[in-house]
Amino acid sequence: MAAVVVGIDVSKLHLDVHVRPSAEAFRLGRDEAGLDELVGRLQPLEPALIALEATGGFETIVAASLSMAGLPVVIVNPVQVRAFARALGKRAKTDPIDAAVIAHFAEATNPAVKPLPDEETRLLADLLARRRQIVHMMVAERQRARVLSSPRLKQSIARLLKALERELQVLDSDIDDSVRRSPVWREKENLLTSVPDVGPVIARTLLAEMPELGSIGRKEAASLAGLAPFTRTSGQWRGKSFIGGGRAPVRTVLYLGAMSAVRFNPVLQDFYRRLRDAGKAPNVALVAVARKLITILNAILRDQKAWRST
Helix, strand or coil: CCCCEEEEEECCCEEEEEEECCCCEEEEECCHHHHHHHHHHHHHHCCCEEEEECCCCHHHHHHHHHHHCCCCEEEECHHHHHHHHHHCCCCCCCHHHHHHHHHHHHHHHCCCCCCCCCHHHHHHHHHHHHHHHHHHHHHHHHHHHHHCCCHHHHHHHHHHHHHHHHHHHHHHHHHHHHHHHCHHHHHHHHHHCCCCCCCHHHHHHHHHHCCCCCCCCHHHHHHHCCCCCEEEEECCEEEEEECCCCCHHHHHHHHHHHHHHHHHCHHHHHHHHHHHHCCCCHHHHHHHHHHHHHHHHHHHHHHCCCCCCC
16 A cells, blocks of 8 residues: 655645645645644644645644644755745646646655754754854845945945944843753753864854754755765766755755864865865865865764864
8 A cells, every 4th residue: 555645835824735645635724723734634644754845934833733743744945845836837826736846756756754843942052143144144234335425325335234233232141041951952052162273153153053963964955055976977077076955954054064164274284285285176176175174063963072183
């Protein structure tokens, strides 16, 4: 008997559900009553997998409700689902069609079910996401200030920057409180920051965005960080290797960490120089350093041993 796989398209108000292989489809509200009915209808089916797309946060409460009911839930990448739909020749796009495609994608790829982040981890991730937004706003305002000539407008930007700086201080305090409240996080942060040039921002981003770190292999760690290279080839043509996918916030902080590490961390600095001496381009070598950095950090959490340069 074929395994039951469920795809759910989540929107602000509705849940469109598609069940394979029976092709049963139905719509529920994305509210408490709808979530209760969803669990009640899916539990008797004993699904092998329930897949939801990442939809900017609307999926979180749905995934949590299903997971708490003991159902196997996975959140899938919408970019991959769209590519799968194109490969199937499905150009039409409606919520019921999307639910069917998600179910088909999950059945074909069989993504691994992993525990959902706990409430504290989700809170830390939200705080860090808000911090990134504030920093981006500050960068944008400073860029605007450079091209403006009006003193009045420059004063407006200066006032806004002061407000953003105050908000950034509040967020940093909230993030610090979140980490310090958890003995496990505090221990992990101390282990991660034992590596030269790995500061609180990198450590806390990893705690929030990659809670699996320390319990996975080095290849999976690089893949989750979006630092695993893949090569495009066709026939006689040999293309370049690229990185992509994974968790963008993690990739960003690791790349910034690599830029600092090649200047101040003797081990990674030597690794970078050897790559450059071998003819690697600076950006390629930096990505390799970032990949080595996540491998080191994964091993440190796995072994529960602080950094040692020798």
